[in-house]
Amino acid sequence: MKILVVGSGGREHALVWKLYQSERVERIFVAPGNDGMAELAEIVNIKSNDIKGLADWAEENGIDLTVVGPEEPLVNGIVDEFESRGLRIFGPDKKAARIEGSKVFAKSILKKYNIPTAEFEVFTTFEEALAYLKQAEYPLVIKAEGLAAGKGVFIATDKEKACQAVEKIMEKRIFGDAGQRIVVEDFLEGEEVSVLALTDGKTIIPMVPAQDHKPVFDGDEGPNTGGMGAYSPVPFVGSDLQHEVYENILEPTVRALNKEGIKYKGILYAGLILTDSGPKVLEFNARFGDPETQVIIPRLKTDLVDLIDAVIDEKLEGKRLDWDDRAAVCVVLASGGYPFDYDTGYRIKGLEQLAQYDNFLIFHAGTKMEDGHFVTDGGRVMGITVLGNGLIDAINQVYQAVEDIYFEDMHYRTDIGYKAIVDDY
Ligand SMILES: Nc1ncnc2c1ncn2[C@@H]1O[C@H](COP(=O)(O)OP(=O)(O)O)[C@@H](O)[C@H]1O
Ligand SMILES: [Mg+2]
Structure with missing residues (x-):
């Protein structure tokens, strides 16, 4: 069968890598993908939020199954569009994807059905929100209702910070319509x-x-x-x-x-x-x-x-998932400056060394090929995953592996997994 994967990050590279192993798969396409996936999948130059463009392409190219990585096309109804054309696609439809697309919707479901979550209030106007923040206890968590690429949540330790956050979301509209409403919820520890x-x-x-x-x-x-x-x-x-x-x-x-x-x-x-x-x-x-x-x-x-x-096909009942007993640790290599401004176009060195170990996986995110070499092309450049005999072994191996890789301004955390192995880390 022919599969189309939608998206371009490390997540999509991991999905492509896994789908490639299926005996049922003949060809994999990825839109828009990145050059690091080109060994496993054919790159299709259509953006992941171009729903109509993707559906047209899938139709024209006889795609048997589409797998969607990012949230935006799901929330905007890519599943509904594909299904209306009789195309098979994996993911929730627009109504169901609201669970992510609207934090107000998600919280209201949680509350209505008594599912454990932080206590919260919803505000539709700036004035009501401010009135509440003036008499509230802190810390509080302030969340834009809609999609904000992981940037729409503010932890406010005091009233001033809370008011600033709400002003940014509701008045300055830094997340556009995603900030029409906000959720203000209790800060939870754990x-x-x-x-x-x-x-x-x-x-x-x-x-x-x-x-x-x-x-x-x-x-x-x-x-x-x-x-x-x-x-x-x-x-x-x-x-x-x-x-x-x-x-x-x-x-x-x-x-x-x-x-x-x-x-x-x-x-x-x-x-x-x-x-x-x-x-x-x-x-x-x-x-x-x-x-x-x-x-x-x-x-x-x-x-x-x-x-x-x-x-x-709604036949999940009775299926089981089998898991590798080994532990997996992934360290993301990022461009210096990320998540704010950063430069790109730096040559990535040392990837060849890793190719010789079969428990090492390189999932590309922000890379591209230039003159036969990979160069950096985004904030999160790639993820290095290692499977080890337990977490300590995997952590040791992944950090050894990362030492072989170099690009200008490369930044990564040196404590991935420590919470699992160091008391009170
Ligand atoms: N009620 C809360 N208490 C403590 N921390 C929170 C709370 N809500 C969110 N956070 C922190 O903010 C992060 C982002 O919040 P989340 O609700 O996951 O939104 P998003 O992923 O859309 O940015 C969480 O991963 C968590 O660290
Ligand atoms: Mg989150």
């Missing part, structure tokens, strides 16, 4: 963990938990990024806790959406915080997470095409 599940709207099969590292510097210092690294398994999320997440969060959420007339099919990603009173939902995403996918997918032994088919 470790964060990502649990992604496959669901066909009835059956839910959770994948192995993973932990992302959002802040740009070691020790969770500095501004948030798209993610600087991840690891899986997560030792402090054992089978009891995984069961609790299934029983108290994933299953009730899919059931709640059903009651609201929404059949959720695809990946349901629960961003959780493990509080003293149990796991609570920070947010839902409607797709694979990045960089979590770069550690989860390498551990998945089951054929991904079979699983995707089961979701689309």
Whole structure:
């Protein structure tokens, strides 16, 4: 079969890598992809939010299955467009993807169905929000309702900071219409963990938990990024806790959406915080997470095409996921300056050395080929994933591997996975 993957980051490279291993797949296309994927997939020059362009191309080229990486096309209805043309596609439709596209919608579902999450208020006007912030207790978390590329959340330690954040979102509209409404919620304390599940709207099969590292510097210092690294398994999320997440969060959420007339099919990603009173939902995403996918997918032994088919055909019941017992750690190599301004076009050296080890994976994100060499072309340049015998081994190996790679201004965190292996890190 012919598969089209939509997106261009490390997540999509990991998906392409996995789909390539399926005996059922003959050709893989990726739109818009990046040059680092060109060994496995044919690059199609269409942007991931050009829904009509993608559907036209898939139709003309006899694509059997489309797999969507990023949230924006899902929230904007790529699944509805493809399905209306009889094209097979994996992901939630527009109504279902609101779980990510509107934090107000997600929180209202959580509240209505008593699913654990932070207490919150929703505001539609700047004045009402300010009146509330003046008498509130701090810290508080302020969130733009809509998609903001991971930049729409502010942790406010006092009233002044809270008012500034709300002004940016609602008055200055730095996220455009995504800031028409805001959620103001209680600050929760605890470790964060990502649990992604496959669901066909009835059956839910959770994948192995993973932990992302959002802040740009070691020790969770500095501004948030798209993610600087991840690891899986997560030792402090054992089978009891995984069961609790299934029983108290994933299953009730899919059931709640059903009651609201929404059949959720695809990946349901629960961003959780493990509080003293149990796991609570920070947010839902409607797709694979990045960089979590770069550690989860390498551990998945089951054929991904079979699983995707089961979701689309609503035959997930009875399926099982087999996992590699090894631990996976991914370190993201970023351009110096990211998540703010950075330069690109620097030659990347040392990738050849890594190619000789089969437990090392290089997932390209912001790279391109110039005169036969890879050069940097984005903030997050690539993820290096290593599978090891336990987390300590994987961490040691990944950092050894990273030392072989060089580009000007290269930046990465040196403590990915430490929360799992160092007490009180
Ligand atoms: N209620 C909360 N308490 C503490 N931290 C929070 C809370 N909500 C969000 N955060 C922090 O902000 C980050 C981003 O929030 P999230 O809801 O995941 O939005 P998005 O991923 O869309 O930016 C989280 O990963 C978490 O670190
Ligand atoms: Mg998040």
